[in-house]
Amino acid sequence: MASVLLPVSLLLAVLLLIPELFGDFIAYQIGLYLIYGIAAQGIGFLWGKTGVLPLGQALFFGIAAYIAAITLRAESGLVLDLILAAGVLVAMAVFAFTLAALIFRGRDESGPYFSLITLALVMIAEQIAGTATNLTGGFNGMSRFSSLGNLDPFGGFYYVIVAATVAVSLLLFILNRLPVNLIARAVADNEPRLQLMGFPTYAIKGAVFAFSAVIAALAGGLFASHQGIVTPTSTGFALSAEMVILAAVGGRFHVLGPLIGAVIVGWAxxxxxxxxPYWELLMAVAFILVVLKAPGGIAELLETAYRRFRPVRTTGPQPAMAAPKSKSVVTNAPLKFNNVHLSIGVVRILNGVSFETPANGIISVIGPNGAGKTSALNTITGNLHLTSGRISLGDARIDSRSPHKALGSGIGRKLQVPSVFFSMSVSENLSIAMMANRAKLVDFFRPSTYQWRSKPLSSLLEHASVPLREELVQPVEHLPQGHRQFLEYAMTIAAEPPVLLLDEPCAGLSPDETALMTDLVRDYQAETGGLVIVIEHDMSIVEAISDKVLVLHLGRVLAFDTFDKVRSNPEVQAVYAGGTK
Amino acid sequence: MSKSTTKLLASAAVALALGTVSATADIKIGVLVPDSGPAGLFGPSTRNSATLAAKKINASGGINGEQIELVFADVGVPPAEAAQAALRLWKGEGAQAFVGLHDSAVREALIGRFGGQVPYVYTPVYEGNSCADGLYITGETPSQQLAPVIPHLTETEGVSKWYLIGHDYNWPRDTNALAKTYIADAGGEVVGEEYVPFTVSEFDSSLQRIKESGADAVLITLVGGGSVGFNVSFAGFGLDEQAIRLGTLIEENTLAGIGADNANRLYSSSGYFSSIESEAAASFATDYAEAYGTDAPALNGLGQSAYEGLMLLAALANKAGSLDVAAMDAAAEGTTWSTPRGDNTLTGRHMAQTIYLADGSGGAFNIVASFEGVASSEACAN
Amino acid sequence: MSSVLFLNLAWQISTLALVALGLAIVFGKLRIMNMAHGEFVMIGAYAPVITSSMGLPGWLQVPVCLLTVALVAFALERTIIRHLYGRMFDSLLATWGIAILLREAVELIFGRGYQSVSPPISGTISVLGADYPAYRIAVIIGISIGFAALYWWNARSKVATRIKAMVGNPDLAEAVGINTARLSAGAFVFGCCTAGLAGLILAPTIRIEPMMGLDYLIRSFFALVVGGLGSLEGLGIGAGIIAGTQSVLGAVASQTYGYLAVLTLSILFLWLKPDGIRSSSR
Incomplete structure (x- = not known):
């Protein structure tokens, strides 16, 4: 906790010293930069973690500023003002969440479209603020009201701003240390993976966006009080862009980065x-250089310099704690494809696939390239939606849903190319996996959640030959391919799914590692008594592990039987031109 | 390139030289100019005009016997940043009075932050309805620009069907509200009225509507680039044959952008044009050319208004005997002073002044009428 | 629909399509969110100012325009843009800086003031029973012919396919012998040149000043996302919807409503049909 309290108390001390050292007027100036900085901190949190770039953050800033202006004009007293402010913040959160969740629903990208929507929204807001003269005062704005609690903007109100700055920073520092931080970062890192772990990423992005909107709104309210005027520029495109620039220059990956950016850019x-005279030219060049050479901004440069003197101390592993039970409904039920068709554009990928697995055991899926094996798994997890047909698990229909619902109905999936969170360490990856399908909302805000371990994961990590134990603090990007396969496998079984889908788990593994992986898979199936479906090319592995083999060819089921019967099937032999490969 | 670079260096040198010369001055006056933003075009002529005024004031004994020094700040930015810039001059550099040329939003922000503790002269054309302690206004208001001009054009050009077009904000709406009464009084009618967002730069549908309305006069309250774009297209569609145009914010730079080809029968109403032929105006233009060279930023009604503002400040402070707001407020009513615009009087905190009507046909303003001592319908108490 | 409204629509759509064409290449193909796109339009519009200040004959406007824009674009591609392929949001930030840089540079050279350019063809002619500026008619016809030629070329040329391959998988494209560095530089410069050409063509009908670029940027982006990235038909449809909405609502209601409608429409497309109107439903 010292790592949180130190920077925050340092920040508080510096901000309190400013009026003493430089006088009220400089404090007034810094106050404005801090207000912008707070809003930029919200942008930094959203953009730096989830990768969603808001181009219209002044929408929330401005609307809150206008409401504050209207309220302060009414002079209804401090208590009423504060109650209303709280109400506005809540309303803003609901609005922002709904907006982002609706837009992000059904797409697993954070690309430019959402950013452009926020841009268009802020342009609409600016135009309406300028046109609706009766409500907003038009271009000339709303003015001639006193600040919150009648504080002097050149005096007492500075301390309100300091309080808000410190509170927001403290909150962000704390959030950075809680499991929710990992989840937010995971969105930017590997959104499809996070969805397969049962996290509704659209809601996560919506929630973080709402959080940043609330911060922007808080800053907007302070702005109205501090400036005594609100004009359409307060809810405009230029201010939105400015805030993004402050976050980028200051450093979006650090809590204090945007604040530093706002104060430095504002003051300079x-x-x-x-x-x-060439000030703007210089700013433009500096800005381009930051984007090209120092994407982490000033804060990252400072941190790099600081770390030279004080390297990061790595804390030892924390004691493990038994994780709560997985939410997966443990149903040992057969998986059934009923005349499944799938086309993308004009390409027909699955042409009436029908089969029914037993309720448990290991099923291998084989077939030449292009047979539709991976697509078949994609239809099970909802990454691809059916053109027609039906997939059910037991009695429940499971096709054409969002991928994040798969794990909830008991389906865990490992992807073909090891898909993990590359910017994180092995233990962070495992922490996310441990939260998958277990964590309640409150658990994301408890540090103890980091210590969760499930039985399958513990036994996997304790397995003598599994390499991960020694690499827990390693960043994943430094891991060899084979180790990443084991990591992703570990992350998939951590949630204890009764149905496990594995897409070529042995690709890129050495013979020893391959043997280990097949052992692990067999052990897992034996322990859970569940269903495992493996796509595999290597016939010796298929022979070794399979209870049944499903042969797909040109989007159809060619055979579905025991290994021996499949091997002796003439149609299969024709496809494979000579039996086993 | 070389030409404008030299120009830039020259003006920088002038500013430096003035800075050093007047370093011993007693009173600092903050001059708020739009160096950036949409009005950035007027920054240089505003600085130059203000500097000429300071020279003139100092040459005739300063303010209450003390020499003045100008300190400039860029207020062509949003209100919050503009207020910061002004406060730096006030609290940081000790400016004791302000003259400002900027938009109304910035003015409202400054009124709030100054809180009537420092005299503040607001100089550009504006919509009216702004009163505060220590605030004095020299800019033309709609009533001044239109009350004498609309009847005049009705008579000389024989126009009666007016079409009103402006940008979608306070100044055009307030201007047009007044214009309607003057048009009605002159026996004319308004055949159309519309407002265009700042972000729209295509005027085709407006032009079509003007054409279909059968208007024979168009009152333009578009500003800056929008005004240029509108007028270029207006003439491109041949509408200059159908209707005269009257603008209340078309100055020399805007006219240059519109171009001689597109300025046929384009009138402008203002308290100042660089082509005013009075002795005072001519000598001002000569001083300006001498100080800044022949290819200095063109003189125009907005830039020149900073000169008016400083001269008012000096006259008023001298009359009140101090730069104290209460004393100046008490002395304000009836203050008279003479400038290139003519003889001015402060009534109701606004400046009664000569209004000129100029014809821009051929790409240069040609004064066709002048109306002396036009008072504003705007009036603040005391 | 009156014939003037029809001609206005034709003018708006054709000029918007031309302005957005370069962005369609730079954003649609190279995935660079070029916030400096409007500044290339602006530089193009200054070409007549350059020729007249240097005393060059009018016919040199086109080569001067293309040469200036190409040089600026090439220099920027080599120094800045080439580091930004595959970094979409970074490209947005850096080109925002470039936009400021170009505006300030033009201001230093030509000053802040408005420039005026006379059209090569003046006066109005009667078309479909309406008096319409002759220059605009010529431009509408010229752009239409230009787009037809481009469509024809695009259907035959391999360049578009190569660019697509390069953006999809740069390593593979390099491996099959596509010079990705040259191809992307070429595409960027070509995109900027079309923007410059648009500026030159529009110059006699608009205001010319250093800040004018922003007007063209946002509309171009919206035209692209509405129409869908990646096809000329999409570009045409997007320009039609954006310019058409503004024109028609501007004519029957008010320009403010037209502007708000364009923004609202863009939001709906970005939300519900993020791949644009030309995309297959998915």
Missing amino acids: SAEFRDSF
Whole structure:
């Protein structure tokens, strides 16, 4: 906790010293930069973690500022003002969440479209603020009201801003240390993986967006009080862009980065705008250089310098704690494909696939390239939606849903190319896996959640030959391919899914590792008594592990039987041109 | 390239030189100019005009016997940043009075932050309805620009069907509200009225509507680039044959952008044009050319208004005997002073002044009428 | 629909399509969110100012325009843009900086003031029973011919396919012998040149000043996302919807409603049909 309290108390001390050292007027100036900085901190949190770039954050800033102006004009007293402010923040959160969740539903990208939507929204807001003169005062704005609690904007109100700055920073520092931080970062890192682990990423993005919107709104309310005027520029495109620039220059990956950016850029431009004619030119060049050479911004440069003197101390492994039970309904039920068709564009991938597995055992799926093996798994998890037909697990229909619902109905999936969270360490990856399908909302905000271990995961990590135990603090990007396969496998079984889908788990493994992997798979099936479906090319592995073999060819089921019967099937032999490969 | 670079260096040198010369001055006056933003075009002529005014004031004994020094700040930015810039001059550099040329949003922000503790002269054309302690206004308001001009054009051009077009914000709406009464009084009618967002730069549908309305006069309250774009297209569609145009914010730079080809029968109403032929105006233009060279930023009604503002400040402070707001407020009513615009009087905190009507046909303003001592319908108490 | 409204629509759509064409290449193909796109339109519009200030004959406007824009674009591609392929949001930020840089540079050279350019063809002619500026008619016809030629070329040329292959998988494209560095530089410069050409063509009908670029940027982006990235038909449809909405609503209601409708429409497309109107439903 010292790592949180130290920077926050340092921040508080610096901010409290400013009026003493430089006088009220400089404090007034810094106050404005801090207000922008707070809003930029929200942007940094959203953008730096989830990768969603909001281009219209002044929407929330401005609307809150206008409401504050209207309220302060009414002079209804401090208590009423504060109650209303709380109400506005809640309303803003609901609005922002609904907006983002609706837009992100059904797409697993955070690309430019959402950003452009926020841009269009803020342009609409700016236009309406300028046109609706009766409500907003139009272009000239709303002015002539006193600040919150009648504080002096040149005096007492500075401390309100300091309080807000410190509170927001403290909150962000704390969030950075809680499991929710991992989940937010995982969205930017590997959204499809996170969905297969049962996390509704659209809701996560919506929630983080709402959080950043609330922070922007808080800053907007402070702005109205501090400036005594609100104009359409407060809810405009230029201010939105400015805030993004502050976050980028200051450093979006650090809590204090956007604050530092806001104060430095604000102070420098006030200082040099009038005395240096090429100021904007210089700013543009500096900005381009930051984007190209220092994407982490000023904060990252500072951190790099600081770490030279004080390297990060790695804390030892924390004691493991038994994880709560997985939410997966433990149903040992057969998986059934009923005349499943799948086309993408004009390409027909599955042409009436029908089969029914037993309720448990290991099923291998084989077939030449292009047979539709991976697509078949994709239809099970909802990554691809059927053109027609039906897939059910027991009595429940499971096709054409969102991928994040798969794990909830008991289906865990490992992808073909090891798909893990590359920017994180092995133990962070495992922590996310442990939360999958177990964590309740409150668990994301408890540090103890990091210590969760499930039985399958513990026994896997304790297995003498599995390499991961020694690599827990390693960043995944430094791991060899084979180790990543084991990591993803570990993450998939951590949630204890009764139905396990494995897409070529042995690809890229050495013979020893292959043997280990097949052992692990067999052990898992034996222990859970569940159903495992493996796509595999290597016939010796197929022979070794399979209870039944499903042969797909050109999007149809060619055979579905025991290994021996499949091997002797003439149609299969024709496809494989000479039996086993 | 070389030409404008030299120009830039020259003006920088002038500013530096003035800075050093007047370093011993007693009173600092903050001049708020739009160096950036949409009005950034007027920054240089505003600085130059203000500097000429300071020279003139100092040459005739300063303010209450003390020499003045100008300190500039860029207020062509959003209100919050503009207020910061002004406060730096006030609290940081000790400016004791302000002259400002900027939009109304910035003015409202400044009124709030100054809180009537420092005299503040607001100089550009504006919509009216702004009163505060220590606030004095020299800019033309709609009533001044339109009350004498609409009847005049009705008579000389024989127009009666007016079409009103402006940007979608306060100034055009307030201007047009007044224009309607003057048009009705002159026996004309309004055949159309529309407002265009700042973000729209295509005027085709507006032009079509003007054409179909059968208007024979168009009152333009578009500003800056929008005004240029509108007028270029207006003439491109041949509408200059159908209707005269009257603008209340078309100054020399805007006219240059519109171009001689597109300025046929384009009128402008303002308290100042660089082509005013009075002795005071001519000598001002000569001083300006001498100080800044012949290819200095063109003189125009907005930039020149900073000169008016400083001269008012000096006249008023001298009359009140101090730069104290209460004393100046008490002395304000009836203050008179003379400038290139003519003889001015402060009534109701606004400046009664000569209004000129100029014809831009051929790409240069040609004064066709002038109306002396036009008072604003705007009036603040005391 | 009156014939003037029809001609206005034709003018708006054709000019917007031309302005957005370069962005369709740079954003649609190279995935660079070029916020400096409007600034290339602006530089193009200054070409007549350059020729007249240097005393060059009018016919040199086109080569001067293309040469200036190409040089600027090439220099920027080599120094900045080439580091940004595959970094879409970074490209947005860096080109925002470039936009400021170009505006300030033009201001330093030509000053802040408005420039005026006379059209090569003046006066109005009667088309479909309406008096319409002759220059605009010529431009509408010219752009239509240009797009037809481009469509024809695009259907035959392999360049578009190569660019697509390169963006989809740069390593593979390199492996099959596509010079990705040259191809992307070429595509970027070509995209900027079409923007410059649009600026030159529009110059006699608009205001010309350093800040004008922003007007063209946002509309181009919206036209692209509405129409769908990646096809000329999509570009045409997007330009039609965006320019058409503004024109028609501007004519029957008010320009403010037209502007708000364009924004609302863009949001709906970005939300419900993020791949644009041309995409297959998915």
